[in-house]
Amino acid sequence: MSTTTDTSGRTGAGRATIAARTLRTDRWWLPPLATFVAFVAWVAYATVRAFMQEYYFVSEYGYLTPFYSPCVSVGCVEGSSHFGTFLPDVWWLPYAAVSLPFLLLFRLTCYYYRKAYYRAFWLSPPACAVAEPHARYTGETRFPLILQNAHRYFFYLAAIVTLVNTYDAVLAFAKPGGGFGLGLGNIILVANVVLLWGYTASCHSCRSAVGGRLNHFSRHPVRYKMWTFVSKLNTRHSQYAWATLASLAITDFYVMAVSAGWISDLRIVG
Amino acid sequence: MTEQIEQHSYDVVVIGAGGAGLRAAIEARLQGKRTAIISKSLFGKAHTVMAEGGCAASMGNANPNDNWQVHFRDTMRGGKFLNNWRMAELHAREAPDRVWELETYGALFDRTAEGKISQRNFGGHTYPRLAHVGDRTGLELIRTLQQKVVSLQQEDFAETGDYESRIRVFAECTITELFTTSEGPGERGAISGCFGYFRDDGRFVRFDAPSIVLATGGVGKSYSVTSNSWEYTGDGHALALRAGATLINMEFLQFHPTGMVWPPSVKGILVTESVRGDGGVLRNSDGERFMFSYVPDVFRDQYATSEEEGDRWYTDPDNNRRPPELLPRDEVARAINSEVKAGRGSPHGGVFLDVSTRLKAEEILKRLPSMHHQFKELADVDITAEPMEVGPTCHYVMGGVEVDPDSAMSSVPGLFAAGEVAGGMHGSNRLGGNSLSDLLVFGRRAGLHAAQHADRGRPAVTESDVQDAVERALLPFSTATDGGENPFMVQQELQKTMHELVGIIRKEDEMEMALKKLEDIATRTRTVSVEGHRTFNPGWHLALDLRNMLLVSLCVGKAALERQESRGGHTRDDYPVMDSDWRHQLLVCSALGEDDIELTRKDQIAMRADLFDLFEMDELKKYYTGEELGGHRTELAE
Amino acid sequence: MTSTQNGTHLQHFKVWRGDDTKGELVDYAVEVNEGEVVLDIIHRLQATEANDLAVRWNCKAGKCGSCSAEINGRPRLLCMTRMNTFAENEVVTVTPLRTFPVIRDLVTDVSFNYTKAREIPSFTPPEGVEPGEYRMQQVDVERSQEFRKCIECYLCQNTCHVVRDHEENKQEFAGPRYLMRMAELDMHPLDAHGNRAVESQEEHGLGFCNITKCCTEVCPEHIKITDNALIPMKERAVDRKYDPLVWLGNKIFRRPGS
Numbered sequence A: 001m002s003t004t005t006d007t008s009g010r011t012g013a014g015r016a017t018i019a020a021r022t023l024r025t026d027r028w029w030l031p032p033l034a035t036f037v038a039f040v041a042w043v044a045y046a047t048v049r050a051f052m053q054e055y056y057f058v059s060e061y062g063y064l065t066p067f068y069s070p071c072v073s074v075g076c077v078e079g080s081s082h083f084g085t086f087l088p089d090v091w092w093l094p095y096a097a098v099s100l101p102f103l104l105l106f107r108l109t110c111y112y113y114r115k116a117y118y119r120a121f122w123l124s125p126p127a128c129a130v131a132e133p134h135a136r137y138t139g140e141t142r143f144p145l146i147l148q149n150a151h152r153y154f155f156y157l158a159a160i161v162t163l164v165n166t167y168d169a170v171l172a173f174a175k176p177g178g179g180f181g182l183g184l185g186n187i188i189l190v191a192n193v194v195l196l197w198g199y200t201a202s203c204h205s206c207r208s209a210v211g212g213r214l215n216h217f218s219r220h221p222v223r224y225k226m227w228t229f230v231s232k233l234n235t236r237h238s239q240y241a242w243a244t245l246a247s248l249a250i251t252d253f254y255v256m257a258v259s260a261g262w263i264s265d266l267r268i269v270g
Numbered sequence B: 001m002t003e004q005i006e007q008h009s010y011d012v013v014v015i016g017a018g019g020a021g022l023r024a025a026i027e028a029r030l031q032g033k034r035t036a037i038i039s040k041s042l043f044g045k046a047h048t049v050m051a052e053g054g055c056a057a058s059m060g061n062a063n064p065n066d067n068w069q070v071h072f073r074d075t076m077r078g079g080k081f082l083n084n085w086r087m088a089e090l091h092a093r094e095a096p097d098r099v100w101e102l103e104t105y106g107a108l109f110d111r112t113a114e115g116k117i118s119q120r121n122f123g124g125h126t127y128p129r130l131a132h133v134g135d136r137t138g139l140e141l142i143r144t145l146q147q148k149v150v151s152l153q154q155e156d157f158a159e160t161g162d163y164e165s166r167i168r169v170f171a172e173c174t175i176t177e178l179f180t181t182s183e184g185p186g187e188r189g190a191i192s193g194c195f196g197y198f199r200d201d202g203r204f205v206r207f208d209a210p211s212i213v214l215a216t217g218g219v220g221k222s223y224s225v226t227s228n229s230w231e232y233t234g235d236g237h238a239l240a241l242r243a244g245a246t247l248i249n250m251e252f253l254q255f256h257p258t259g260m261v262w263p264p265s266v267k268g269i270l271v272t273e274s275v276r277g278d279g280g281v282l283r284n285s286d287g288e289r290f291m292f293s294y295v296p297d298v299f300r301d302q303y304a305t306s307e308e309e310g311d312r313w314y315t316d317p318d319n320n321r322r323p324p325e326l327l328p329r330d331e332v333a334r335a336i337n338s339e340v341k342a343g344r345g346s347p348h349g350g351v352f353l354d355v356s357t358r359l360k361a362e363e364i365l366k367r368l369p370s371m372h373h374q375f376k377e378l379a380d381v382d383i384t385a386e387p388m389e390v391g392p393t394c395h396y397v398m399g400g401v402e403v404d405p406d407s408a409m410s411s412v413p414g415l416f417a418a419g420e421v422a423g424g425m426h427g428s429n430r431l432g433g434n435s436l437s438d439l440l441v442f443g444r445r446a447g448l449h450a451a452q453h454a455d456r457g458r459p460a461v462t463e464s465d466v467q468d469a470v471e472r473a474l475l476p477f478s479t480a481t482d483g484g485e486n487p488f489m490v491q492q493e494l495q496k497t498m499h500e501l502v503g504i505i506r507k508e509d510e511m512e513m514a515l516k517k518l519e520d521i522a523t524r525t526r527t528v529s530v531e532g533h534r535t536f537n538p539g540w541h542l543a544l545d546l547r548n549m550l551l552v553s554l555c556v557g558k559a560a561l562e563r564q565e566s567r568g569g570h571t572r573d574d575y576p577v578m579d580s581d582w583r584h585q586l587l588v589c590s591a592l593g594e595d596d597i598e599l600t601r602k603d604q605i606a607m608r609a610d611l612f613d614l615f616e617m618d619e620l621k622k623y624y625t626g627e628e629l630g631g632h633r634t635e636l637a638e
Numbered sequence C: 001m002t003s004t005q006n007g008t009h010l011q012h013f014k015v016w017r018g019d020d021t022k023g024e025l026v027d028y029a030v031e032v033n034e035g036e037v038v039l040d041i042i043h044r045l046q047a048t049e050a051n052d053l054a055v056r057w058n059c060k061a062g063k064c065g066s067c068s069a070e071i072n073g074r075p076r077l078l079c080m081t082r083m084n085t086f087a088e089n090e091v092v093t094v095t096p097l098r099t100f101p102v103i104r105d106l107v108t109d110v111s112f113n114y115t116k117a118r119e120i121p122s123f124t125p126p127e128g129v130e131p132g133e134y135r136m137q138q139v140d141v142e143r144s145q146e147f148r149k150c151i152e153c154y155l156c157q158n159t160c161h162v163v164r165d166h167e168e169n170k171q172e173f174a175g176p177r178y179l180m181r182m183a184e185l186d187m188h189p190l191d192a193h194g195n196r197a198v199e200s201q202e203e204h205g206l207g208f209c210n211i212t213k214c215c216t217e218v219c220p221e222h223i224k225i226t227d228n229a230l231i232p233m234k235e236r237a238v239d240r241k242y243d244p245l246v247w248l249g250n251k252i253f254r255r256p257g258s
Ligand SMILES: Cc1cc2nc3c(=O)[nH]c(=O)nc-3n(C[C@H](O)[C@H](O)[C@H](O)COP(=O)(O)OP(=O)(O)OC[C@H]3O[C@@H](n4cnc5c(N)ncnc54)[C@H](O)[C@@H]3O)c2cc1C
Pocket: B015, B016, B017, B018, B019, B020, B021, B038, B039, B040, B041, B045, B046, B047, B048, B049, B050, B051, B052, B053, B054, B055, B056, B137, B138, B173, B174, B175, B176, B196, B215, B216, B217, B218, B227, B228, B231, B235, B236, B270, B395, B396, B418, B419, B420, B421, B432, B433, B434, B435, B436, B437, B439
């Protein structure tokens, strides 16, 4: 990345003649590189898992991985689907095909992820005060990037999916055989859901919807309170974005490991 | 010389884009005049941005007992009754309207619970009176006025297709000369235009105009420890002198009690008075709140005598007296000076100012964000947890161009002055917050009367004057070949002289020595030389500013030597008390050739009876001589 | 470099000297004392070896936004960059703002910003409200007050890749400082202009911003430009242009002047 050379647009027009692409002396290339590696790894893992159609449910304790929630394919194993089964079971259709695309779009259009991948993947810019390698730039002014403006719809949908995940996590406390159960899996499922809510509620679209749109907070005291709360969460939105990537992967991996019998769930109650 | 000179013609030319200049220009434009604004720095960067605490106006939002009469009385007291009372009256009366007007330009002051403009306490003000925005009030003021100028330009654009058809900003342009018509018999030379150069490429420019408003700010750069920026070289003061106008009150300089003292490179940078207004206390190295021992007799009744009472005042001001940390600035500055001299100073030669023990960290962050930022970034001090070290710094010049109070016009027809460059309004000492309101009130008045004056015809510029101006401006380059001195060195010498010999505490022999040194510096100033060319050449810029600094320093030195008493911003070691016989004496400076000045005495006009009656006899007795008290209501009633 | 007594040492500086035709980095070894900032060093150069070294500054206290430049490639205020943030043997490179035409040495022509400022419609006072009768609640002005902390240093304008890397976008893009000005007025409880969000998008280039936050990173006033101004403006533009839910909500629960 740091070896890309380019001279377009940065001199001329009376600007100071400085040939170097940047004079930064710190390791500015490290954050975008780290982001790049982490995203690629995560996407690879998630893709494999979404199409695996296996090891997504621990029937003994009712653990369902969020990657398969809601499980609506006729192929879903017994007990894993809480909302009916209506999708055909074909290899190219993930069992949670009604939620995954929207979750993907939610994150793809998320203001934070946009920042992260515009920097790490598109190098636009790779880091502040480091020239980008593109000759022309139009940002989000035209198709397709203008569609980023649709973020709030994916927010509305993602909020519903997060409700579904919450339902899954709560349901997992009731063992399929009946009675209350608590294991490490439950704790992981709940922690994941809490983080998901943190991420979803700290969304910029949410901040705008709950109160940011208003010009007279003083006339809407309740919405002002909500806005203040969301604003506080919002300052940590990027942390939630990373934390949920981790928690989703961990949750899924744990469910897979237990379901495949590589490890057994650590039980606390029942 | 075949120098190309850019030429412009305007109805009103305003020199200075600080609060006073912008308000003047807005007014002139609103009066329908074609107006130019000229500024040494970029548009929006003038010194006014640095004002922190607030803008005094008796709106009565925080305490309904406040009104213009109270504000007037406070101002006169602060100035030790040497103020031009008519200016103080106009200021107190008009300040609220000027502040409210800013809201219609888009200003966003901090608010009270009822949604009105919030007002804060400041030294010398009886009631909470300063409209403010955190501690960046000056920034709000200048940005608001700047944006109003832009909005007027947009109106003009809509009408004429040219943003600059009626009001135009000439940024980074320094005026070096004013042009007047030659003096006829029994007739004063009148303003015809001015001359200067653009800092970026050094090209010369002349403005032909019948009205010029000086709004160039102060003179603090003549001192080595100052809260002022490089712009404060006293250009307006010197331009006025050379054009034939007079300066008054030049011996009165305000040393702000709290400037940063460490690290050395930021020595002098201001620590806003709001730190004390919001609860900050001063302690010496023994941990003692020493201000209690420095309350002068004239203020004895208005200030707390115990720490407990002072503390109570912050929450219950109606039943307690204010802590002595909030005495007028001159008192506090002298007290700090004495403590340090007595060996009770802080490690870097100041005293401790502590707000961390009095306010919660989050409250400090909310009320004093830029102070927190400033100390954190520049001194590595966290003011929410540690005390600051502070000491006096040269801050404000009360003296300035002598003007007619109502019209702001100097003795030269067509030459107006407003803001810090004008003299009289603040007497011997300015109250905090009274400058920003001064800028608005007299900026507007100067703009209005400059506009009216412009209707009285346009005197022509004498061409030979223009040639002389060019030659004077180029002098530092021609002396280069003769091996003249580096202007930076001469400047340092001047600053050191003023700081050490005509500083906060003054002595006759020291001042005489200073005047001798200034004579020497005058010769050196004439022959400084600069290398390089005219494109953005700071050496050249300084060489030209130097002669203004010199002239102004001479005024300060001579007037300070003459005034044999201590009053407000003038403290004599050899005449330590205030002397009523000096109260009505104004010291007037006028130019004597290129680099000398002449000092004359003049009587202050007696205060109008209705204003005089606003004060109690007991108070007046402390300032006035017996015979001057004749007209007071109590005397007449007997 | 060489350390001497009482915290004074010599530091290797590289300062860009030149004008709009040519220029280069010039090496200097300069004395540095305890507690100094980069501007002090530039001033020392001016007073000693380089009298004609051009630099713009005013307040030396981070309040006026005049002394913007790039130090080791990062846009900074010269007066607020302490020398102790560099190792004594580190080379300190000082260059002018890259995005604007250079005048001389460290001084650039920032008129782009004044041109853009003029294109932003000014505050429109509400009709029928007299001076002195403005009533606004503190919670309602706080958001705009944050933006009014701006000292117009133009570091954000300089850093934003939209114009830094693409001269041709200067026409259409107002830059973060002026999009933030639109946000300030849009959130002003009494501005009567109306609908600044869509205007920002359609006329001032809000869409060019890809929220990569460099403006926020460099802002010396720590204004959250992207999070508090640009993104909310994008959201407000969506409200007006693309969101049927909001549209419906407004139809059903219409409240005046929310
Ligand atoms: C740190 C600090 C804090 C302060 N806090 C407060 C406060 O809280 N409340 C208060 O009331 N007062 C305060 N003051 C005082 C107040 O800010 C100033 O007195 C006031 O801003 C002066 O305004 P002005 O319009 O007269 O001039 P300035 O704002 O200084 O403007 C002067 C203008 O003149 C221009 N100029 C000068 N010479 C020339 C020339 N030769 N040619 C062309 N242009 C020229 C300059 O470029 C500049 O634009 C403070 C001052 C300082 C330094």
